Amino acid sequence: MGFFSIIVFGSLQLFLVSSEAQSISHNEAVARHLQNEYFEKIKNIRRNNWNHLLSGRFSLITDINNDLLLEATTTGEVIRNYHRYLEIENAKRDSDGNLNDNGENEDPSTKKITITVSWTGQHSGSISEISYITRYFDNLAWLQTTYNDFSLGTTTNTNLIHHNNDPADPDGEITLGAGGKSNWCVPSLVEELDLPKQGVAKSVTAIEGHAFAGTGENASGESFAHISITNDDPPVAAVSGVFNGYKTNDVFGETNNGQTYGYIATDTNGKEIVILNITQIPYTEIGYFNADGVNDGTSVRVLNNIGYMTQGDMFRTFKLTDINGNPDRTGSRTQLGSVQLPGVGSKFSILTEGLNTYAYIPISGGSYEMQIVDVTNPANLLLKGKIDIDAATGRSEANQTGVDIYVNSVGNKAYLITSMVTNRPDFFILNITDKSNPSIISYLEDGVQKFAEYSTGAMNPKGIEVVPGSVAIIVGESGEEYQVIRIGTDKPAYCGGTDIDTGIFDSASILAANNIAYTYLVTGDASLEFKIIEGGPGGIFATNGYFESQTLDTNHPTAFNRFFTNIEVSPPVTSIKYKVAVKDALNFTCSDVPFSDLDFVGPSGDSTTFFEDVGAVPFNNNDSGFENPGQCFRFRTYLETADFTQTPTLYDFTINYSP
Numbered sequence: 001m002g003f004f005s006i007i008v009f010g011s012l013q014l015f016l017v018s019s020e021a022q023s024i025s026h027n028e029a030v031a032r033h034l035q036n037e038y039f040e041k042i043k044n045i046r047r048n049n050w051n052h053l054l055s056g057r058f059s060l061i062t063d064i065n066n067d068l069l070l071e072a073t074t075t076g077e078v079i080r081n082y083h084r085y086l087e088i089e090n091a092k093r094d095s096d097g098n099l100n101d102n103g104e105n106e107d108p109s110t111k112k113i114t115i116t117v118s119w120t121g122q123h124s125g126s127i128s129e130i131s132y133i134t135r136y137f138d139n140l141a142w143l144q145t146t147y148n149d150f151s152l153g154t155t156t157n158t159n160l161i162h163h164n165n166d167p168a169d170p171d172g173e174i175t176l177g178a179g180g181k182s183n184w185c186v187p188s189l190v191e192e193l194d195l196p197k198q199g200v201a202k203s204v205t206a207i208e209g210h211a212f213a214g215t216g217e218n219a220s221g222e223s224f225a226h227i228s229i230t231n232d233d234p235p236v237a238a239v240s241g242v243f244n245g246y247k248t249n250d251v252f253g254e255t256n257n258g259q260t261y262g263y264i265a266t267d268t269n270g271k272e273i274v275i276l277n278i279t280q281i282p283y284t285e286i287g288y289f290n291a292d293g294v295n296d297g298t299s300v301r302v303l304n305n306i307g308y309m310t311q312g313d314m315f316r317t318f319k320l321t322d323i324n325g326n327p328d329r330t331g332s333r334t335q336l337g338s339v340q341l342p343g344v345g346s347k348f349s350i351l352t353e354g355l356n357t358y359a360y361i362p363i364s365g366g367s368y369e370m371q372i373v374d375v376t377n378p379a380n381l382l383l384k385g386k387i388d389i390d391a392a393t394g395r396s397e398a399n400q401t402g403v404d405i406y407v408n409s410v411g412n413k414a415y416l417i418t419s420m421v422t423n424r425p426d427f428f429i430l431n432i433t434d435k436s437n438p439s440i441i442s443y444l445e446d447g448v449q450k451f452a453e454y455s456t457g458a459m460n461p462k463g464i465e466v467v468p469g470s471v472a473i474i475v476g477e478s479g480e481e482y483q484v485i486r487i488g489t490d491k492p493a494y495c496g497g498t499d500i501d502t503g504i505f506d507s508a509s510i511l512a513a514n515n516i517a518y519t520y521l522v523t524g525d526a527s528l529e530f531k532i533i534e535g536g537p538g539g540i541f542a543t544n545g546y547f548e549s550q551t552l553d554t555n556h557p558t559a560f561n562r563f564f565t566n567i568e569v570s571p572p573v574t575s576i577k578y579k580v581a582v583k584d585a586l587n588f589t590c591s592d593v594p595f596s597d598l599d600f601v602g603p604s605g606d607s608t609t610f611f612e613d614v615g616a617v618p619f620n621n622n623d624s625g626f627e628n629p630g631q632c633f634r635f636r637t638y639l640e641t642a643d644f645t646q647t648p649t650l651y652d653f654t655i656n657y658s659p
Contacts, residue, residue, distance in 0.1 A: 031117035031127050034084050038115045039131060041068055042086065046111075050135050050559075053111050057087045081121050087114040091132055093562075093616055099132060105603065108619035108628060109135040109559040109658045135559050135658035142552050142633070145566075145652035147172035150547070156409055157468060157545025158639060163651075176541040176639050176647040177468045177511070184471045184484050184535045185496030190234035190518075191532040192525075196222045196242050201522035201529040203250045206508040211237070211520045212262055213530060214248030223248045224262050226278050227530060229520075231512055235532060243276055243283040250299040250347065253278075256327055265297035265309060272297030273309055273318070275329045289318045289333040303350045306378050307333065308359060310345030314338055315361060317378040339373060339381040342366045347404045347463075350375070353411035354598045354607075358384070358435060360414055362402025367391075369402040369418055372435050384435040389418065389428060392440045393451055398424050406466045407432070410597070414438070415472055415487070417461040425453035426461055427474060429490055441490050454492035456483055465509040467535055468517050470543050471495065475504035475521060482521075482533070488543045500525070509535075541647045544640045549653070552633040553590035559629045559658045560617040565637075566651040574648040577610035577638040578602075580617055580655075582630035590632035600636050601626050610638065617655075633657070 041060050045052055045068050058070040059077040076085030091110035092103035099110070111133050118126030144150060150160045150172040163171035195201055195215050203214040211227040222242040230236045243262070250265040262276040262283070272295075275287035291297065295312030302308070305327050307318040317336040322328040343366025350359050359373040369389045374382040390397050400418040407414045414430040429452035432438045441452040458479030465473045470488030475481060481504045483497040502524035511517045517535040525531075560582055567576050579600035586592050602609030605618035605626065619628050633655060639648045 027119050027121075027123060027125060028127060030082065031119060034079065034082060034117045035115045035127070035129050038084065038086055039113070039129075042113055043133060044068055045070070046133055046135070053088055055088050055090060057085055059085050076116070082117055082119045084115070084117045086116070088112070089114075105616035106619060107561060107616055109561045140658070141654050141656050143652060143654045144549055145172065146170050149550075150174060152550035154548045155545070156548070157542040158547045160547075171651070174547045174637060174639070174650040176543075176545050176641060183496075184467065184473070185486075187482060187484065187496065187498045188534045189498075189531060190534045191237050192528040193227065193237040193239070193530040194527055195225050195227075195522075195529045196239060201225075202505045203248065204506045204508045204520055204522045204530075205252050206510045206520050207253060207255065208510060208512065210253060210260070211508065211530070212251045212253035213522050214251040214264065215522075215529070223266075223274075224251060224264055224276060224278075224283070226253070226262065226283070229532070233516060234534060235512070235518065237530060237532060241278060241281045241283050243278075243285070245285075246271075246274055249296055252300045252302060254302050256305075256329075261302075261329055263300045263302060263307070265300040267296040269294050272311055273300050273307065273333075275333070277329070287329045287331050287333055289316075289335070291316055291335070292338075298345065299347045301348065301350050303352070303357070306336070306375075308348070308350055308375065310341075310348060310361065313341045313344055313365075315341055315345055315348075315359065315373055315381065317375060317381065336378040337375075337381045339383055341371050341373075341383075342368045342386060343371075343401075345371070346402060349405050349407040349414075351407050351409075351411050352596075354596050358411070360405050360407050360432070362405050362416065362418075364401030364403075364419070369400060370405065370414070370416055370430070370438065372432065372438060374435070385432075385438045387430065387438045387440070389440070393453070395424075400424065400426065403461050404464045406464050406472070408466065413441070415464055415466055417456075417464045417474055420456065420458070420460040420476075420478075423455075425451075425455045427454040427456060427464070427472070427485065427492060428452065429487060429492065443490060445491075450491075452487075452490045452492060454485055454494070456480075459483065462503075462505050463507040465507050465519060467509045467519065468511060468542050473507060473509070473519055473535075475507045477503035477505075477524075500531070502526075541641055543642075544638070546636050546638045547650065548595075549635045551590050551593070551595075552655070553585075554631050554633070554657065557584075557629045557631055558633075559619075560633055561656045561658060562614070562616050563611075563635065563656065564614050564654045568649040568651070570646060570648070573643045574639075574641045574646050576648045576650060577612055577640075578614075579607070579610060579636045579638070581634045581636075582617070582626060582628040583632045584623075584627050585631040593632045595634055599626055600634075 059073045061071045076083045089112040091107045091112045093105050094100040094103040113131045116128045157177045159177050163169040201215045213225045222244045223246040224243040226240045228240040246266040252263040259279045262278045264274040271288040272291040273289040277286045291311045298310045300309045305320045316338045318333045343363035345361045348361040356376045361371045368386045371386045372384040398421045403417045405416045412433045414432045416428045418426045429441045431441050459476040461476040463475045472485045472487050474483045480497045481500045486493045486495045508520045519533045521531040581599040598607045637650050
């Protein structure tokens, strides 16, 4: 009986253990089923509308249309003796792109889903399962790597070249700009041209393939000469056409909607600005602007269908559109706005910087040498900052006058020349980041504060250009009339020049399509007034530049996730940084979507930061500026070098995105 009792008791214990195990296994199996059911349902919500997947704890319900909905909960839904809920979180990735709860980058197209099921009873318990779902089953990628891909973007102090400089290789590379075979510091005169008649050429401006010269300072010359310039090496210049009838103080040229226009600032009261159509010969006068007062038009520029001019101590804007906003250069043009300057304005620069546009105007006949005008609203011109060079340097009054100015493409530095005063600097590098308070850049050398300034000696400066290779070219009369100044370190230093004893009255620079840089000069040489000097750093690269891609149009709102690159850098000498821009479409297309500097952002989602490496594109959905998800995408690659002989290289750029 004792032996029998032991067997029965042992069998009973075995049965109870087996029954308990079966119960636990059954509970877990039911819980797994409930988990899987939720996961399949959450995938259906993902498929129908990704934006419904908000962060939080939820249970799933159905509405009257049998559509699945997320309902916020604390304890979850109850199914018999089971409780079920799910938690949704934004997934994070580390710097290597791996999913990591402690990662620094949120992935806008991946969600972390935790489904928890618990049960009560004799053997209570719970299980949790973590899964990740993406916005779409298969992410897409946009690759920019060929020469043709990159050619649809824009370069600023950067070059697009074929791989290994082999034109037969379709692969493209982005490097820092070199621009030319010659050395700027050893000027090479490659072309000269006799302009019509015997007038004195006093002004010149240029666009790709064209130069426009004003030769009508007196009755012996044409008012306006259009010079065509080939893309050969060396280039060939030829007079394409002329126009006469006015005394010329300044000229400007532009191409708009397939038409080429010339603008003349004149001394004619009633037509201070004359507009020419120079698309066909003979050139025809088609419009004009009659500025108030009797002062001459001294300089003219055009930007985005707005005309700008200086007239004595007045700065004016005028319309170049019709009542419907379409380009119109014909007839009498209407003034938009005006503002009085603290002196007489001369050749000026116009630059759009983000959402604002500014005019930088050299000033003479007053206490100030440069005035900044906010022209963002052309009908309401606002005086911003101005600078008195003497006061800024602590020197006694020297009666210097502003002559010409060049502003860099990002709008944080201006290069100003003033009239010659014996034993005084006449070239200054200005910090214009704060438009209300421009200043002369300074630096410490051997414990002594010095200003970013330079003296051209006996030259009386007339014009300035800043060209690839971080050099400034100053031209003028007397002394050495053509001087090249290195400016890459904000410590201006002479590096070369040449004498043109007849004097140089104005200059313009251009980087031709064949990636060779040139300076165009108008001089006092009566038989060969127009001259071309071939430039280029002579194997030396610009210190920095950037490439901006073409626009990717995904045809519908898209989440942009991560980008990847193939580059070559040599830290710490050379480096590459990135910014990305995502914007909503206009009228369902990206073709008319404008991109400004403020639209390009770094990992923090604002324009002040850069991606130092590849990474996740930030998420933003505030219906303004940078948007992700969005339909329209661009990227910028910023290249820098601390050694003029080395350049970083971008081989390809890939953006991963989810429809």
